[in-house]
Amino acid sequence: MSAAHALSLVGLTKRYGSFTAVDDVSLDVTKGQFLTLLGPSGSGKTTILMAVAGFVAPSAGAILLDGRDITPVPPEKRDFGMVFQGYALFPHMTVAENLAFPLRVRGIDRAERDAKIRATLDLVQLSQFAERRPSQLSGGQQQRVALARALVFDPNLLLLDEPLSALDKKLRAELQDELKTLHRRIGRTFINVTHDQEEAMSLSDTVAILNHGKLIQIGAPDALYDRPRTRFVAGFLGKSNMISARVVERDGSEARLSAGGTTLVQRLNAGMVGDTVLLSLRPERIALLGGGETAANLVQGRVTAWSYLGAGHSLTVETADLGALRITLPTWRAPFAPAEGLVLRLGWPADAAAPVEDDGDE
Amino acid sequence: MSSAVLAAPVAGRAPAPRRFANAGWYALILPAFLLMTAIYVAPILQVLAISVTEPTVGLENYERLLTNAGVQRAIMTTLRIGLITTAIALCLGYVLAYVVALASPNAQRWWLLAVLVPLWISVLVRAFAWVTLLRRQGLVNQGLMSAGIIDAPLALVWNELGIIIGMVHYMVPYAVLPMLASMREIDPRLLAAARGLGATRFTVFRRVFFPLSAPGLAASGVRVFIFSLGFYITPAILGGGRTLMAAEWIKMQILDIVRWGMGAMLATVLVVAILTTLAVFSRVVNLKRLFGAGA
Numbered sequence: 001m002s003a004a005h006a007l008s009l010v011g012l013t014k015r016y017g018s019f020t021a022v023d024d025v026s027l028d029v030t031k032g033q034f035l036t037l038l039g040p041s042g043s044g045k046t047t048i049l050m051a052v053a054g055f056v057a058p059s060a061g062a063i064l065l066d067g068r069d070i071t072p073v074p075p076e077k078r079d080f081g082m083v084f085q086g087y088a089l090f091p092h093m094t095v096a097e098n099l100a101f102p103l104r105v106r107g108i109d110r111a112e113r114d115a116k117i118r119a120t121l122d123l124v125q126l127s128q129f130a131e132r133r134p135s136q137l138s139g140g141q142q143q144r145v146a147l148a149r150a151l152v153f154d155p156n157l158l159l160l161d162e163p164l165s166a167l168d169k170k171l172r173a174e175l176q177d178e179l180k181t182l183h184r185r186i187g188r189t190f191i192n193v194t195h196d197q198e199e200a201m202s203l204s205d206t207v208a209i210l211n212h213g214k215l216i217q218i219g220a221p222d223a224l225y226d227r228p229r230t231r232f233v234a235g236f237l238g239k240s241n242m243i244s245a246r247v248v249e250r251d252g253s254e255a256r257l258s259a260g261g262t263t264l265v266q267r268l269n270a271g272m273v274g275d276t277v278l279l280s281l282r283p284e285r286i287a288l289l290g291g292g293e294t295a296a297n298l299v300q301g302r303v304t305a306w307s308y309l310g311a312g313h314s315l316t317v318e319t320a321d322l323g324a325l326r327i328t329l330p331t332w333r334a335p336f337a338p339a340e341g342l343v344l345r346l347g348w349p350a351d352a353a354a355p356v357e358d359d360g361d362e
Numbered sequence: 363m364s365s366a367v368l369a370a371p372v373a374g375r376a377p378a379p380r381r382f383a384n385a386g387w388y389a390l391i392l393p394a395f396l397l398m399t400a401i402y403v404a405p406i407l408q409v410l411a412i413s414v415t416e417p418t419v420g421l422e423n424y425e426r427l428l429t430n431a432g433v434q435r436a437i438m439t440t441l442r443i444g445l446i447t448t449a450i451a452l453c454l455g456y457v458l459a460y461v462v463a464l465a466s467p468n469a470q471r472w473w474l475l476a477v478l479v480p481l482w483i484s485v486l487v488r489a490f491a492w493v494t495l496l497r498r499q500g501l502v503n504q505g506l507m508s509a510g511i512i513d514a515p516l517a518l519v520w521n522e523l524g525i526i527i528g529m530v531h532y533m534v535p536y537a538v539l540p541m542l543a544s545m546r547e548i549d550p551r552l553l554a555a556a557r558g559l560g561a562t563r564f565t566v567f568r569r570v571f572f573p574l575s576a577p578g579l580a581a582s583g584v585r586v587f588i589f590s591l592g593f594y595i596t597p598a599i600l601g602g603g604r605t606l607m608a609a610e611w612i613k614m615q616i617l618d619i620v621r622w623g624m625g626a627m628l629a630t631v632l633v634v635a636i637l638t639t640l641a642v643f644s645r646v647v648n649l650k651r652l653f654g655a656g657a
Contacts (some may be wrong), residue, residue, distance in 0.1 A: 053558055075557045088555035092573045101569070103560035153560065 004032040005156045008051065011061035012098045014047050014213075019048045023213040023327070024061070029191060029206070034183050035199040036061075039210035040236070046161060048210075049193045054078050065156060076105075076238040080194040081150030082159040086166060087142050089134035094146050095121070096130040102153040118325050120152040140171045149188070155250045160192040164199060176202055197237050201225065209233050216359070225282075230359040234280035240326050243353065247271050254350055260321030265296040279353040283314070286327040287350050295347025301325060308337040313338055317346060369425055406633065409626045416623030423627035433628060436611035443522060443597070443607060447529040447644060451586050454530065455537030456579065458559025459513035462538070475536050489599040492528045493519055496600075498643035509602075521603030528596040535584040545571075562645060584643040588636050 007029040014022040015279050022044040029035045037045040050056040054075030062071045069104065070078060090098050096117055105115045117242055121127045123142040133141055142161060150158055164172045165181070179205055183190050198206050201221040208218040209232075217229040221237075228234035231242060245257035245264055255268040256275065264279075271277050289295060299318035312330045313339055319325055336342070383514070392641055413423050426433055439490070462473040480488070495501050496518035503515040518524060548571060556566040594609035617627035 032499075055554055055558070076560045076562055078558075079560065080558065081633050082555065082558045084555050084558075086549075086551060088551040090552060090556075090570060101556070101561070105559065105561045105565055149559065210492065 002247040002272050003067050004187055007157060007189065007191070008064040008067075009048070009052075009061065010064065010087060012048065012051060012058050012063065012135070013060040014044070014051060015059045015294060022051070022058075025210070025213075025215045026083060027215060028063075029189055029216055031184055032187050032189055033204045034180075034190045034192065034203060036207050036209050037210060038194060038197060038200040038236075040195055042212075043210040044158075045193045045195075045210050045215075046211035049159055049161055049191065052157075052191065053080055053082050057284060068328065074223040079156045080159055081153070081157070083150050083161065084147045084164045085144075085162045087146035089142060089145055089149070091134055093338075094131050094133055095126065095137070098134070098149050099152045102149065106153060108153075108208040111126070115324060116152055120148045123151070123185075124148045124178075131297045139167050139176060140361055141315030143167065143175060144178075147182070149208065151188075155188075158188055158190045160190065161191065165194070165196070172199070174238070179203060184252075201237070207237075208327055211236075211359075227354050228280055229277060230355055230357045231241070232359050234354070234356050239283055239285075239326060241283065241322075242356075243280065243281060243322055245277060245281040247273050247275045262299060262321040264348045266353060266355070268355055277355050278358045280356045281353040283326045283328040284353040286325065286346050288327070288329060289347045293347070296350045297352075298345065298347045299325070300343065300345050303340055303344060305340070315344075317344055319346075408532055409629050412622050412634045413626035413630045416621075416626065423623045424626065427631070429446070435499070436606050436628070437606055437631075439522075440591055440603060440608040443529065443605075444587055445526055447526055447533060447590045448583055450526065450530045451537045452579065452583055453535040454554070455582060455586075456541055456575075457536050458534065459541040459545055459578075461574075463548075470588060473532060477538050480531070481535050485595050486599075488531065489528055492524070492531070492600055494526065496524055506650050516586045519600055520604060522605050524551040524600035524602075525593075525597045525605060525607070528592060528600040529593055529631070532593075532596060533586045536580045536589060537586050540585060541575060542576040544581070548574045580643070588639055591632060591636060 009025055009027050012022055012025045013020065016313065025044070025048060025231075032146075037048055037296035039045045047056055051058050053071075054073060056069060058157075062069050064070065065078075089094055090101065091203045093101070099117045100113055101121060101314075103116060108116070117130070118127065121130055125146055126141060126144055126148065129137060129141060129145075130244070134145065137145065143166075147163070160179075164175055176199060184256055192200075192203060204221060206218060207224055208220050209224065211232050217224055217233050224233060225237050228237065228240070234240040234242070243259060245259035245266075247255050247268070248258045248263075249256040250268075252270075252274055253267055253269060255271065257264040257279075266277075266279060268277065287295065289298070299319045299322055303315055304318045304324065305316040307314050308331075309328075310331070312328050314326065314328050317327060319326045325346065364634045414421060416423075427437075447506070458473075460479065462470055462477070463475055493500075497503070497520075500518070502518060504511075506512045507515065552570055554572070555568050556570045557563070559653040561569065592609055593607060594613070598603065598610050601610070609632075612625045612628050612632075613626070615621045
């Protein structure tokens, strides 16, 4: 199979009248990477994908494939495989004819065409369905046909527009694994669009988070989760407790913060004494402390709500100075049956929370 | 009468409440059914009867189909004009439907209005309007002559050409509507997908758009052809009495030379031809569905 390709967006902007759908987005996708564009609806992620595919002409900026500007190249000349939302399989053709379509328009002769179709159908485990029509297949099978059709002509890139959104939860998890395995096997560059943060984190090497047409943060899933740059990222990728506190003392990389009457110890690289900082504290980083235990940060609170999640408990604990804190505990670590009004001691180390920029978005 | 019909199910047996309800609904369509029977089905049956009883009982009139040059000419003319009209109306209608289907929603409304307005104008008015435009001293001939393109006026009307122009004009809206319906059902993502897979605009049209719009094209074709067979006013005015199509030939038989049997015979042939076309067409449509084109 052909080598993987790298893609760069340079200052990509798309305006529709006075509305800016994509606002000056620059990012690099390296060879063989699996990048996911993640954002709520209206964040511009699909517009970016359509611009990469060639269906949307950018108002400004450039799209580079291996350093070559492809912005003016029409979609049929880009050689990008694309899986559309809803699959867009040709209803008047069989599965094999659907796969033959991109090969036929490239003038590939029959023998080679048949060999490629067979190999690709094997890859997605659909060999026995070659003569069926799309309407005779289940949703998951249609999705795999769409994937096969996008891969059969050895495309430069594979673009996926919410490829799993139409499937039920169990099937989605299965196909997520398949997609990941496929990516590893064929070593191509994949660009995926989704609004599902779990899908983004489990599939991708790199996640780009978008909001209101702007690129907010890009990085490996764990980096984004552990060190979100803004309040929006912290809230969009998983759940987070937001704590606002004032710096009262600095000591090297650590700082003392004050929130109401509570003093917090926090690792902090920026921020002067007197500044107000916003911290994102993940629910699973808060520990429940027993009688003799202690931690850098200590608070006490009363349980106001809880839910049992099988693998764990999710508790809401009302504290005097930090407001309601959400914490999650593995079931086997919860030494009690949660009850409303229960008073708990909570603690976390100085590096548990991450300072974030307040971009006004929850 | 209708009160007796409504009362009948009420008097029926109690353990079939479903039938009750249905009988009530059927009663609602009964007036329309009786009206159709009285003023539509009965006369057609009567025509059928006349064709085998006048002037003598037997299939004598139908025998003339094989021997009478006049009726053969009328049938061939009708088929020829019908096929040519259908072909031209389909080509023009397809292009028009394509433009409308791909226009923005706002532009679509205006296009649709422009397509439908001619339908609201009387066929008589339209035929005479064409005469005015196409006759020897008409706008078209005078325009062409003053532009120096032609020296003598062209024979644009009172012949088959005139009939076809008038009929095509009448049929284009009827051709557009079924095709537009089937084109609107085509998912625009399919066209984008085809281009993304490497197809040029023309290939997208040939391999994806056209096959998916074909059921609408077939439906329009049958519709226009069937309509064309029965045209009366347009050929009568634009043909100038020189080209006889089936309907006018029938009128001539019955009103001018009072040969009711012959007129009724051709009328029956026309009805049978139309029903046969429809029967064949319904099989084609089923086959299309079977092949998944409509799915």
